[in-house]
Amino acid sequence: MRYIPSLSVALLALAVTGCSGVLTNNAGAGGEGDAKTLTLYTVSGPEVTDPILAAFKAAHPDITVQRIGLPGTGEAFARVRAEKDRPLGDVIWGGSSELYTANADLIAPVELPNDASTVAKDPQHVWHATDLLFQAIAVNADKFADAAKHPTTLEDLAKPGYAGGKVAFATPKSSGTSYSLLTTMVTLHDWDYVTRFAGNATLLDGSTAMFNMVKDGEVGTSFINEDLGAKWIAAGVKIKLIYPADGVSNQIGSAGVIKGAKHQEAAKTFVDFLMSKQAQQVMVDKVQRRSSRGDIAAPQGLPPVDQIKLAKVDPKWAADDKDKILQQFDDAVKNAQN
Structure with missing residues (x-):
């Protein structure tokens, strides 16, 4: 079986930062109202999303997040695909990285500042690591x-x-x-x-x-x-x-900016926030899930990554x-x- 590096290798790998066709966080992709609203498709329950959405609201009070919960990653990507010609969502959050790679045609490749701080990175910048499960x-x-x-x-x-x-x-x-x-x-x-x-x-x-x-x-x-x-x-x-x-068994929880989303700037701001030290500390303290960053310790009661054979x-x-x-x-x- 051909092996493509996953989390276990990404924990030791250097970030790949250069990629053609990638939007940077400063690249304008939407209209003047982009920073005001976004529609979020998520497969995570409120016990995961609510604490982080509250932190985002406090950090970015000018952006309104409309949360739409979906039962699974397959259903979420099916919805995004059905809306491909007229995207109604801006961000998809939840599910493992390989499903984002498999649906890369639906996701905008966006290079974000906090990508550099995560232990697992997509060289193509399609998925962005939000947690380790x-x-x-x-x-x-x-x-x-x-x-x-x-x-x-x-x-x-x-x-x-x-x-x-x-x-x-x-x-x-x-x-x-x-x-x-x-x-x-x-x-x-x-x-x-x-x-x-x-x-x-x-x-x-x-x-x-x-x-x-x-x-x-x-x-x-x-x-x-x-x-x-x-x-x-x-x-x-x-x-x-x-x-x-x-x-x-391990998964890299991920998020992505939907290709063609109407509110690209707000979407990039949100996904970048998910990887921020502030949001990741909430992920650890309130959600009790491992951070995707290398500078935040595992939740209390969970062993360090270097003690586990992935x-x-x-x-x-x-x-x-x-x-x-x-x-x-x-x-x-x-x-x-x-």
């Missing part, structure tokens, strides 16, 4: 009490007779978290591994069910986005987060071959049942 194994300490038998790797979850019983796993057709996990599994291991894992899994319709089953003790093991897991642990939920030693998934493969990957997953599930 890692997926951990979650173990319910009551349901699966024997710590000596807790998994330490993804490989452990596929072993016959896995001590933790069934592993809650959302179908990757409906869950972006599980799709990221699936591509990580295939990259680190192979499709035979996926078949073995599927034999130990309880398949669910969405991420929320996957998270809640381990929280409520219906299963001993699941996966979880680490920021949610850390919040639950802080609230007293008896779960344990385990970062697989063979590789941790999986190196080819983002182009994950984006371009999604239909094929999902079909292969269905085949693996069927094989596991035979």
Whole structure:
């Protein structure tokens, strides 16, 4: 499989700053009223967006943000594509970087000042890193009490007779978290591994069910986005987060300026603010999600990036071959049942 550098390499890479056809933050692309309003399409819930939108309003009281929430990144890009000839949105925020790369024809390549401060950078300036999201194994300490038998790797979850019983796993057709996990599994291991894992899994319709089953003790093991897991642990939920030693699934949360947007200047100001130290500190303190910047520490309760082995998934493969990957997953599930 051809490897294109993702977050794990970007953390060590130098920024690529020169790119032809890129709008700088000072390049005028819209009309005189650009600095007054913008329409935001976001796939993140209000628990993520509200604290940051409040900070933006305080910093830029002259710009009005009209927030339109959408259920998933696929739906968000489908809407932008349907409006391609007459864009109604200005900014799309949320979802992982590879989906922006796969839909690069819909996004304006814009070079922004705060791009230089992020640990992951798009040389083409289509996506802009707004947060880092890692997926951990979650173990319910009551349901699966024997710590000596807790998994330490993804490989452990596929072993016959896995001590933790069934592993809650959302179908990757409906869950972006599980799709990221699936591509990580295939990259680190192979499709035979996926078949073995599927034999130990309880398949669910969405991420929320996957998270809640381990929280409520219906299963001993699941996966979880680490920021949610850390919040639950802080609230007293008896779960344990385990970062697989063979590789941790990870996503670069992103935002972009919609190509042809009516309010380009306001859009660039907003996306640049998302990467600012002010907004990123809010991301850490109030959202409890990892900052995309290298100068802000991880939220309390989460390990530093340099203590985690991040999986190196080819983002182009994950984006371009999604239909094929999902079909292969269905085949693996069927094989596991035979």
